[in-house]
Amino acid sequence: MPNVASWLPPALTQMAQRVDSLFYIVLGIVAAFFVIVEVLLITFLIRYRRTRKNRTGKGVHGNNLFEIIWTLVPTVILVFMGVISVKYVYAQQTPPPHPVVIKVTGHMWYWEFQYPNGLDTRNVLDVPAGQPVLFDITSADVIHGFYIPAVRVQQDALPGRQTQFWMQADTKDIGQSFPVPCDQFCGVDHSKMHATMTVLSPSDFQQWEASQLQKQKASSGS
Amino acid sequence: MEAAMRIPARKSFFRDWICTVDHKKIGIMYGVTALFFFLVGGLFALGVRTELWTPYGRFVDSQTYNEFYTMHATVMVFLVIIPLLTGAFGNYLVPLQVGARDMAFPRMNALSYWLYLVSGLTLMIGMFFGMPDAGWTSYPPYSIQSQGPGIDIWVMTVHLAGLASILGSINFIVTIIKMRAPGMTFNRMPLFTWSMFVTAFMQLFATPALAGAVTTLLLDRHFGTVFYTAAQGGDPMLYQHLFWFYSHPAVYIMILPGFGIISEVLPVFARKPIFGYHAIAYSSVAIGFLGFFVWAHHMFVAGMAMSAGIPFMISSLIIAVPTSVKIFNWLATIWGGAVEYEVPMMFASLGFIGSFIIGGFSGVIVANVPLDMALHDTYFVVAHIHYVLFGGSVMTIMAGIFFWFPKVTGRMFHKTWGYVGFWFYFVGTQVTFFPMHLLGLAGMPRRYATYAPEFHLWNQVATIGSYILGVGTIILLVNLMVSAKYGRKVENNPWNARTLEWTVSSPPPEHNFDEIPVVTENPYQPYPDLEPETESAPAGA
Ligand code: HEM
Ligand SMILES: [Cu+2]
Ligand SMILES: [Cu+2]
Numbered sequence: 092m093p094n095v096a097s098w099l100p101p102a103l104t105q106m107a108q109r110v111d112s113l114f115y116i117v118l119g120i121v122a123a124f125f126v127i128v129e130v131l132l133i134t135f136l137i138r139y140r141r142t143r144k145n146r147t148g149k150g151v152h153g154n155n156l157f158e159i160i161w162t163l164v165p166t167v168i169l170v171f172m173g174v175i176s177v178k179y180v181y182a183q184q185t186p187p188p189h190p191v192v193i194k195v196t197g198h199m200w201y202w203e204f205q206y207p208n209g210l211d212t213r214n215v216l217d218v219p220a221g222q223p224v225l226f227d228i229t230s231a232d233v234i235h236g237f238y239i240p241a242v243r244v245q246q247d248a249l250p251g252r253q254t255q256f257w258m259q260a261d262t263k264d265i266g267q268s269f270p271v272p273c274d275q276f277c278g279v280d281h282s283k284m285h286a287t288m289t290v291l292s293p294s295d296f297q298q299w300e301a302s303q304l305q306k307q308k309a310s311s312g313s
Numbered sequence: 314m315e316a317a318m319r320i321p322a323r324k325s326f327f328r329d330w331i332c333t334v335d336h337k338k339i340g341i342m343y344g345v346t347a348l349f350f351f352l353v354g355g356l357f358a359l360g361v362r363t364e365l366w367t368p369y370g371r372f373v374d375s376q377t378y379n380e381f382y383t384m385h386a387t388v389m390v391f392l393v394i395i396p397l398l399t400g401a402f403g404n405y406l407v408p409l410q411v412g413a414r415d416m417a418f419p420r421m422n423a424l425s426y427w428l429y430l431v432s433g434l435t436l437m438i439g440m441f442f443g444m445p446d447a448g449w450t451s452y453p454p455y456s457i458q459s460q461g462p463g464i465d466i467w468v469m470t471v472h473l474a475g476l477a478s479i480l481g482s483i484n485f486i487v488t489i490i491k492m493r494a495p496g497m498t499f500n501r502m503p504l505f506t507w508s509m510f511v512t513a514f515m516q517l518f519a520t521p522a523l524a525g526a527v528t529t530l531l532l533d534r535h536f537g538t539v540f541y542t543a544a545q546g547g548d549p550m551l552y553q554h555l556f557w558f559y560s561h562p563a564v565y566i567m568i569l570p571g572f573g574i575i576s577e578v579l580p581v582f583a584r585k586p587i588f589g590y591h592a593i594a595y596s597s598v599a600i601g602f603l604g605f606f607v608w609a610h611h612m613f614v615a616g617m618a619m620s621a622g623i624p625f626m627i628s629s630l631i632i633a634v635p636t637s638v639k640i641f642n643w644l645a646t647i648w649g650g651a652v653e654y655e656v657p658m659m660f661a662s663l664g665f666i667g668s669f670i671i672g673g674f675s676g677v678i679v680a681n682v683p684l685d686m687a688l689h690d691t692y693f694v695v696a697h698i699h700y701v702l703f704g705g706s707v708m709t710i711m712a713g714i715f716f717w718f719p720k721v722t723g724r725m726f727h728k729t730w731g732y733v734g735f736w737f738y739f740v741g742t743q744v745t746f747f748p749m750h751l752l753g754l755a756g757m758p759r760r761y762a763t764y765a766p767e768f769h770l771w772n773q774v775a776t777i778g779s780y781i782l783g784v785g786t787i788i789l790l791v792n793l794m795v796s797a798k799y800g801r802k803v804e805n806n807p808w809n810a811r812t813l814e815w816t817v818s819s820p821p822p823e824h825n826f827d828e829i830p831v832v833t834e835n836p837y838q839p840y841p842d843l844e845p846e847t848e849s850a851p852a853g854a
Contacts, residue, residue, distance in 0.1 A: 094766070094767045095767060095769075095771075096755035096756070096765075096767040096768055097755060097771065098754055098755060099755070100756050110683050110684065110687060113681070113683055113684065114678070114687075117677065117678055117681060117684065118678065121674035121677055121678065122674075124637075125671065125674055128644065128670050129667060131644050132644060132647070132667060135644065135647040135648050135650075135652075136647060139583070139647060139648065139651065140651075140652045140653075140654065141584070141651040141652055141653045145651045146584075146651055147584045147839075147840045147842045148583050148584040148585030148649055148650035148651045148839075148840060149585060149649035150585070150840075151585070151586065151649065152586045152587075152588070152589075152837070153588050153589040153590065153591075153592065154588075154589075154645075157589075157641075157645065158592050158642075161638060161641040162592075162634060162638055165634050165638075166634050169630040169631065169633055169677070170630065170631075172677070172681065173623075173626055173627045173630045173681075176626065176681045176683055177623055179682075179683035180620055180622065180623060180682045181619075181620060183619055183683060183686065184618065184619040184620055233454050233455040234454070234455065236614070236690050238690070238758065240687070240756030243683075243686065243687035244686045244687065245686060245687070245689060245690065246616075249543070249549055249550065249616050250454060250543040250544070251544060251549075252543065252548075252616050254614075254616050270765065272756070272758050274691065275452075275690055276379075276447070276448050276452070276759075276760040278379075278458075279375050279376045279379065279446075281375075281379075281760060281761065281762075282375065282758075282761035282763045282764065
């Protein structure tokens with residue numbers, strides 16, 4: 092079926108691909124447990140149903156060995172899941188040196204982007220491919236949620252506070268556009284607060300930035 | 314005590330119900346009121362889902378949509394799930410299960426109910442003056458800027474419900490510590506009562522944080538304070554910390570008593586002692602304790618440093634351990650049993666265990682900081698909360714209602730319609746809430762009145778599911794109402810259960826026990842082999 096979104100959207104960055112692999116590891120583990128529990132549940136319900144012959148259950152009260160096993164095994168697996176996630180957190184948190192810094196401001200109900208050369212846009216987010224981009228995120232009014240599904244990251248935009256995340260788009264995605272919705276409830280038009288991110292080659296990005304800035308100056312009556 | 318034992322001179326609705334301090338009547342009043350609100354909350358949910366039938370939001374405008382989902386969630390959390398589990402089940406069962414004649418403070422118990430009713434009426438009547446529109450979380454600064462009286466009404470509602478909860482929790486703690494029958498040691502206490510004991514402590518310690526959060530919100534709205542106004546030195550994140558310091562424990566308040574219900578229902582229908590009594594009781598205590606150390610997992614992307622989420626990620630993953638211990642003990646209780654597929658057992662086994670674990674697993678996924686960076690505030694979270702609250706809490710509530718219905722009314726519900734209702738609920742839960750996982754993974758944010766066209770299909774499926782749940786609810790509630798009046802009369806212990814409430818008449822006498830029982834063992838003992846005759850003997854009154 093065309094255009095029915097049912098799974099993770101395309102991953103734009105390497106970091107997003109790594110997050111997806113983490114997701115598949117965790118999903119694999121929980122899916123295995125899901126199958127185990129459902130199979131045991133349904134098997135037991137059918138196998139041990141009440142019949143003429145099976146009129147009463149076993150008189151057991153418990154079993155310490157089993158208790159220990161099913162406490163320790165999940166503990167080990169869960170702690171393992173936590174531990175392997177830690178390095179992703181630090182990778183997300185630490186931007187590479189010399190990123191292109193784009194200032195993001197949430198407004199009711201649009202996103203404002205300020206580029207390094209002073210260009211200021213509404214809902215238009217263009218980023219250079221192959222270079223680290225750092226978003227400095229804040230809000231002019233209420234809390235918004237700056238979310239780029241293709242990058243698998245979001246941070247709330249808060250008044251009086253700055254949050255950050257970074258990304259580096261793959262060069263293979265040059266020319267592609269991605270949705271940038273607001274995902275923290277921010278009032279009546281929350282669901283219409285929506286920017287579009289387009290990936291440009293670094294040279295196109297520079298040209299675009301410069302030409303847009305000129306247009307902006309011209310139209311503001313210089 | 315004296316009040317509970319007094320026999321009214323003359324019967325009247327006013328004396329019987331309005332003036333009552335009998336924990337059983339208060340429990341029933343809680344139950345009936347909360348089920349009424351369940352219908353109200355359900356109608357709002359259907360409004361939400363109807364709006365989402367199309368991507369463009371043609372049913373109501375966005376403002377009304379925001380009011381609908383706020384009302385839906387506020388009603389469900391504060392007026393349905395918590396009052397049903399603690400107010401209705403807790404009140405009705407705890408004194409009976411510990412062998413007491415009433416709660417420790419019967420008048421305070423009545424006060425809790427009336428405060429709860431006033432809280433609910435505040436929201437219902439307030440609705441005609443303005444509905445809150447900031448979500449059940451009501452984050453500032455939006456909730457400070459929101460116009461009209463909606464948020465103020467919301468604050469009043471939450472305050473009154475919170476006060477009712479605090480009074481109730483004190484009552485449960487004192488009753489359970491002080492009023493247990495001779496011989497009822499903690500190690501012989503029924504597991505539902507154990508779960509209420511832990512829940513009461515959580516309510517007592519967590520609710521004040523909520524009261525603080527909403528009071529400061531009100532002050533900011535009307536009295537010029539700036540707790541949450543960044544421009545003047547306030548901090549909106551403070552509210553979120555306070556709110557989740559309450560609301561994370563609150564999600565366990567909304568499930569622990571349900572866990573207790575499951576621990577009562579499974580052994581009876583599997584005809585076995587519960588497997589791992591101590592493990593189940595102590596895992597509730599572990600959940601109650603750990604539940605206070607995970608709140609910031611709701612705030613991974615709310616402005617904290619990403620690495621500050623790590624300790625909360627670890628504590629949240631650890632809290633899954635006591636929960637999975639319970640699941641395995643329940644499975645082991647069914648293992649080797651002689652399972653009778655009665656309606657309460659269907660809700661407890663397939664309905665609850667079969668659905669709730671999906672919510673547990675999605676919880677493990679969103680507890681992971683890097684994964685939550687991607688999934689927070691999307692429909693994945695909506696899927697998660699509904700698998701725990703609908704697949705979890707609501708299923709346990711239905712299991713409990715059908716299990717204790719014969720005790721409370723002295724009559725049996727209509728079994729065939731009970732099964733029909735069960736299947737509507739089971740299928741409806743999966744059809745409504747499973748597709749929300751897919752929407753969330755694909756990046757659909759929550760609290761959206763309109764959405765991108767590629768999300769259309771799964772939204773339509775979810776909407777169809779919600780109508781299935783709506784029909785199921787009508788079937789279940791009509792069955793209860795009709796059977797309460799016309800159901801077949803049953804003997805005192807139709808399920809052959811072992812806890813103390815089943816030793817007295819159905820419905821129990823006003824003073825519960827003619828003679829306070831002396832307890833010599835834990836209620837979960839092996840069942841003797843039944844004679845086939847006993848099973849097929851006609852149940853008579
Ligand atoms: C027929 C059954 C139900 C349906 C169809 C339904 C549907 C929904 C939908 C679509 C939302 C998301 C609104 C949005 O974000 O745009 C929602 C939110 C919510 N629902 Fe339900 N719901 C149902 C039952 C319940 C029950 C039984 C509870 C019990 C507590 C519940 C608790 C909540 C909560 C707490 C939220 C809001 C979460 C938040 O804002 O953080 N729902 N519901
Ligand atoms: Cu928004
Ligand atoms: Cu939580």
